[in-house]
Amino acid sequence: MPDIILRINGAQVEVKAVATATLAEVLREELGLTGTKMMCNEGECGACTVLINGKPMLSCMTLAIDAQNKDILTIEGLADPVTGQLHPIQKAFVEHSGMQCGVCTPGMILTAKALIDDNPKPTEEDVRRALAGNLCRCGNYRRIAECVLDAAQKMRTGEKDGK
Amino acid sequence: MESEFSVFGKSFIRKDAIEKAKGEVKYIADIQLPRMLHAKFLRSPYAHAKITSIDTSKAEAMPGVKCVLTHQNVPKVHPLRKFEYLLDENVHFPGEEVAAVAALTPRIAEAALKLIDVKYQVLPAVVDPEEAIKPTAPLAQEGYDTNIFHGTDLVHIPRLEKDHWLRLEVGDIDKGFVEADEVIEAEFGWTPVQYNCSPKPRTVVCEWAGDKLTCWADTQLPLFVWQDLAATLAVPQAKIRVIANTAVGGYGGKMPERIATLAAIMAKRTGRPVRAAFSRAEDLIATHHRISYKNTHRVGVKKDGTMTALYNKILAHWGKDTTVPYICQGTGLTGSVMLYGCPNVKSETCGILTNTVGYGPMNGFGDPEVIYTLERLMDSAAEKINMDPVAFRLKNCMRYGNRAMEYEQVLYGPIKWGILGSDLNSFPELIEKCAEKAGWKEKWKGWRTPMATKGQKKTGIGMAIGMHHTSFWPSSAVVKMNQDGSANVLSMAVEMGQGYGTIISQIVAETLGLRYEDVNPTLSDTGATPTSRGNVASSGTSSPANSARLAAEDVRRQLFELAAPRLNATVDALEAKDGSIRVKGTDRKISIASLCFANWQITGHANNPPYDSIKDEKTGQVIHAYAAAVSIAEVEVDTETGVVDLLRLTSGHDCGRAINPVLIENQIDLGLVMANGWVRTEKYVIDEKTGVVMNPNLIDYKLSTFLDMPRSDDFQRFYVEKPCAWGPFGAKGMSETAMTAVGPAIANAVYNAVGARIYDGFLSPDNILKSMKKEKKR
Numbered sequence: 001m002p003d004i005i006l007r008i009n010g011a012q013v014e015v016k017a018v019a020t021a022t023l024a025e026v027l028r029e030e031l032g033l034t035g036t037k038m039m040c041n042e043g044e045c046g047a048c049t050v051l052i053n054g055k056p057m058l059s060c061m062t063l064a065i066d067a068q069n070k071d072i073l074t075i076e077g078l079a080d081p082v083t084g085q086l087h088p089i090q091k092a093f094v095e096h097s098g099m100q101c102g103v104c105t106p107g108m109i110l111t112a113k114a115l116i117d118d119n120p121k122p123t124e125e126d127v128r129r130a131l132a133g134n135l136c137r138c139g140n141y142r143r144i145a146e147c148v149l150d151a152a153q154k155m156r157t158g159e160k161d162g163k
Numbered sequence: 164m165e166s167e168f169s170v171f172g173k174s175f176i177r178k179d180a181i182e183k184a185k186g187e188v189k190y191i192a193d194i195q196l197p198r199m200l201h202a203k204f205l206r207s208p209y210a211h212a213k214i215t216s217i218d219t220s221k222a223e224a225m226p227g228v229k230c231v232l233t234h235q236n237v238p239k240v241h242p243l244r245k246f247e248y249l250l251d252e253n254v255h256f257p258g259e260e261v262a263a264v265a266a267l268t269p270r271i272a273e274a275a276l277k278l279i280d281v282k283y284q285v286l287p288a289v290v291d292p293e294e295a296i297k298p299t300a301p302l303a304q305e306g307y308d309t310n311i312f313h314g315t316d317l318v319h320i321p322r323l324e325k326d327h328w329l330r331l332e333v334g335d336i337d338k339g340f341v342e343a344d345e346v347i348e349a350e351f352g353w354t355p356v357q358y359n360c361s362p363k364p365r366t367v368v369c370e371w372a373g374d375k376l377t378c379w380a381d382t383q384l385p386l387f388v389w390q391d392l393a394a395t396l397a398v399p400q401a402k403i404r405v406i407a408n409t410a411v412g413g414y415g416g417k418m419p420e421r422i423a424t425l426a427a428i429m430a431k432r433t434g435r436p437v438r439a440a441f442s443r444a445e446d447l448i449a450t451h452h453r454i455s456y457k458n459t460h461r462v463g464v465k466k467d468g469t470m471t472a473l474y475n476k477i478l479a480h481w482g483k484d485t486t487v488p489y490i491c492q493g494t495g496l497t498g499s500v501m502l503y504g505c506p507n508v509k510s511e512t513c514g515i516l517t518n519t520v521g522y523g524p525m526n527g528f529g530d531p532e533v534i535y536t537l538e539r540l541m542d543s544a545a546e547k548i549n550m551d552p553v554a555f556r557l558k559n560c561m562r563y564g565n566r567a568m569e570y571e572q573v574l575y576g577p578i579k580w581g582i583l584g585s586d587l588n589s590f591p592e593l594i595e596k597c598a599e600k601a602g603w604k605e606k607w608k609g610w611r612t613p614m615a616t617k618g619q620k621k622t623g624i625g626m627a628i629g630m631h632h633t634s635f636w637p638s639s640a641v642v643k644m645n646q647d648g649s650a651n652v653l654s655m656a657v658e659m660g661q662g663y664g665t666i667i668s669q670i671v672a673e674t675l676g677l678r679y680e681d682v683n684p685t686l687s688d689t690g691a692t693p694t695s696r697g698n699v700a701s702s703g704t705s706s707p708a709n710s711a712r713l714a715a716e717d718v719r720r721q722l723f724e725l726a727a728p729r730l731n732a733t734v735d736a737l738e739a740k741d742g743s744i745r746v747k748g749t750d751r752k753i754s755i756a757s758l759c760f761a762n763w764q765i766t767g768h769a770n771n772p773p774y775d776s777i778k779d780e781k782t783g784q785v786i787h788a789y790a791a792a793v794s795i796a797e798v799e800v801d802t803e804t805g806v807v808d809l810l811r812l813t814s815g816h817d818c819g820r821a822i823n824p825v826l827i828e829n830q831i832d833l834g835l836v837m838a839n840g841w842v843r844t845e846k847y848v849i850d851e852k853t854g855v856v857m858n859p860n861l862i863d864y865k866l867s868t869f870l871d872m873p874r875s876d877d878f879q880r881f882y883v884e885k886p887c888a889w890g891p892f893g894a895k896g897m898s899e900t901a902m903t904a905v906g907p908a909i910a911n912a913v914y915n916a917v918g919a920r921i922y923d924g925f926l927s928p929d930n931i932l933k934s935m936k937k938e939k940k941r
Contacts, residue, residue: 018270028193029195032195034186034189034193035185035186035187036186037186037190037362038192039362039363039443039861040443040860040861041442041443042443042860042861044443044860044861044862045362045861047362074186075185075186076185076186078185079185086181086184086185090184090185091184093180093183093184094176094177094180094181094184095176096825097174097176097177097180097662097825097826097829098184099177099180099183099184099660100412100660100661100662100829100830100833101361101362101363101411101412101659101660102179102183102188102411102660103190103362103363103411103412104362105183105184105186106186109184124874124875125874127869128869128870128874129869129870131869132868132869132870133868134869135861135866135868136836137360137361137362137412137414137837137866138362138412138660138829138832138833139832139833139834139835139836139837139867139872140829140832140833141832141836141868141869141872142832142872142875142878143825143828143829143832145869145875146875
């Protein structure tokens with residue numbers, strides 16, 4: 001089994017894995033980073049989304065070896081590592097109950113982060129389109145859109161306040 | 164207005180919000196134990212077959228394989244309340260478990276499955292329920308002499324009649340039809356089968372220590388899993404601990420079924436922990452789905468809109484399931500009799516066995532499947548007498564005082580009619596408010612007149628009402644006070660996303676005058692929490708959470724008794740408020756923390772009172788609790804392609820009293836989105852001959868996405884509050900009711916747009932075009 005070197009949430013880790021191992025498998029089973037949730041394991045639901053070089057990618061459809069030399073951000077890397085302070089998107093999901101069972105939540109939050117990083121002033125339609133590949137069986141779509149828009153707004157005004 | 168409550172009725176942050184937003188929540192699938200094995204299952208390719216031989220020697224010899232189970236080496240026992248065996252030499256649907264392998268990794272287990280050599284004798288199978296009820300049809304199950312379910316030694320339904328039908332009657336239906344000016348009848352196509360599609364496929368982890376078993380099960384019914392394990396393994400329940408404290412959305416379908424027992428047996432035989440997890444495809448082909456009905460309705464109405472008689476015939480497709488669907492049908496029968504106050508109603512139903520996966524409980528549990536068609540017929544009835552559909556519902560809807568009954572009485576008898584509480588007067592208010600919010604008066608242009616026509620696109624509006632019971636069951640809870648004055652509430656019921664852990668904490672905090680953050684739930688551990696049935700039948704609020712309120716009252720009484728001498732007051736003069744026990748109307752108080760620090764044994768316990776103890780104040784009759792829903796949909800239909808765009812949805816609900824408004828809205832959203840999927844996007848495709856599922860993945864089995872639902876401005880939901888006599892502080896279960904009116908509202912809106920009734924179950928473009936063509940020929 002080859003050694004795979006991954007850069008996850010800013011830290012470099014080495015893991016042994018079969019060449020066909022997916023990134024989701026390595027994150028969850030080898031590294032215990034179970035914050036990356038899975039619904040389908042076949043690229044249909046968006047739950048296992050992580051950011052690779054800032055872009056939302058399905059970790060169940062990405063080979064771990066292909067993710068080498070790239071910046072991987074998982075849900076575990078989103079809150080401030082020192083203070084534990086939640087990212088504004090996480091905060092919005094918490095405050096407005098943007099989750100029910102919670103399985104789609106990490107994927108939703110990371111996909112939303114990629115959207116806001118790219119487009120700090122998204123409309124509701126932008127949010128709906130960006131998140132259309134993330135399924136929520138609890139039907140929380142309206143609430144999730146509300147959370148993302150609220151977070152985007154707070155991130156904009158937060159910057160102005162110099163926070 | 165200042166609320167009389169300090170914690171109840173406010174949108175506190177979910178107890179599990181932070182761990183879910185950070186991905187720190189550990190679902191069963193996230194559990195990793197040292198030396199854990201992984202189990203995979205071999206499944207039948209045939210709809211009906213007898214296994215003539217199984218050779219597992221090659222699989223067993225494969226490096227890394229630790230255990231192989233087949234029907235030859237597992238106990239020949241029935242898991243509780245089921246007709247089927249744990250593993251059977253006869254298989255009854257394509258996808259039924261034939262063998263299980265536990266190995267070091269999932270990949271090894273999967274590879275080993277391919278080395279198992281099974282020889283089958285293929286038996287005649289029947290997939291179509293309408294074929295199955297013909298006398299010449301092959302028998303779907305061994306042990307039956309017909310495909311119409313008729314009970315077994317294990318499953319006895321006392322009210323089942325000699326012809327195997329179940330009936331419910333009120334008034335005199337013949338007289339009712341004679342009194343009618345118009346009689347309208349229609350037979351509808353089978354309501355769609357729906358896959359519950361829990362975000363996590365069925366998963367269990369089992370580990371033995373000596374003769375004691377711990378089973379982490381992703382289920383909404385830990386009680387049933389616990390009973391099944393004990394009965395099947397012949398181990399006392401006291402030695403089995405089922406933990407389901409982070410279950411994932413069950414939507415009515417989440418029993419781990421036989422995998423818990425199989426994993427427990429493999430864990431026992433290997434002396435290692437075993438995780439058994441279905442893949443998405445396995446979950447889609449081999450776990451039970453929403454029951455499917457073929458309904459015929461006949462209604463008699465007078466010219467002024469008064470309903471005089473209603474007849475409902477419900478054929479129910481069970482697939483291979485032989486137990487639970489009857490309870491769905493009890494619900495469906497009750498719902499069909501209770502949605503309207505019509506004095507003369509007769510409903511009858513039978514359950515049909517075939518060789519498909521089992522169809523049974525899912526969100527709504529037998530009610531949406533009858534309301535979906537009934538509400539379309541009601542639209543036809545209103546049209547026949549040229550009455551506005553809103554006015555027709557207002558005239559006939561169920562309300563306070565109308566006859567009501569408990570749905571399990573339909574199965575087990577005796578039928579005891581009671582009444583509905585005054586909370587059901589929410590129906591008229593909901594209908595009127597919903598119509599107002601949707602702009603019904605401006606938009607409704609009359610029968611067979613669309614809202615607008617733009618080229619080939621026509622827009623229409625439609626409405627429907629729905630209801631579902633909220634269950635009041637035996638259940639028990641404990642509130643344990645800690646030395647710092649904080650409290651844990653212990654309940655076997657499950658947090659699976661609906662917010663149970665949050666609302667039970669709010670209820671206890673309110674009762675004890677504690678802050679929300681000082682109460683934390685300990686849930687769904689059969690070794691540590693007092694028994695309740697689990698979170699099914701919208702019972703969480705009215706049953707286990709209600710017993711938690713009573714347990715908190717028990718604690719409060721103890722605190723009062725401790726505080727009274729210190730405050731030099733009688734117990735009656737005290738109240739629990741702001742973390743203290745206080746003499747009402749004074750500032751004499753003692754903190755709960757100081758009382759608990761000195762008396763660290765304070766624990767309260769309570770059971771839910773009996774069902775028939777809740778009586779109406781005015782009439783003294785037993786009250787039955789139901790929740791109401793009204794939905795209004797606006798659609799645009801492309802008359803060339805049949806494609807429907809859901810433009811706007813307005814939906815009103817009642818909840819007794821809202822414990823946590825945001826959580827209620829979330830549960831309403833769940834119902835609305837799930838109903839839209841059920842009737843429009845989630846087509847479950849089965850090959851008619853082989854019974855094989857043709858779309859076992861989430862690309863081809865389409866859940867509703869963001870883009871299938873209207874934007875926020877056009878997605879309006881609201882609720883009204885009328886305290887229910889049953890639940891804690893007037894709250895009641897409402898989650899399953901949320902979906903009941905949406906399907907028929909969409910169907911009625913499509914009719915308004917295109918002028919053709921769709922009698923098929925699925926509102927797909929092809930079915931819509933077919934109906935339009937038929938209408939043109941008329």
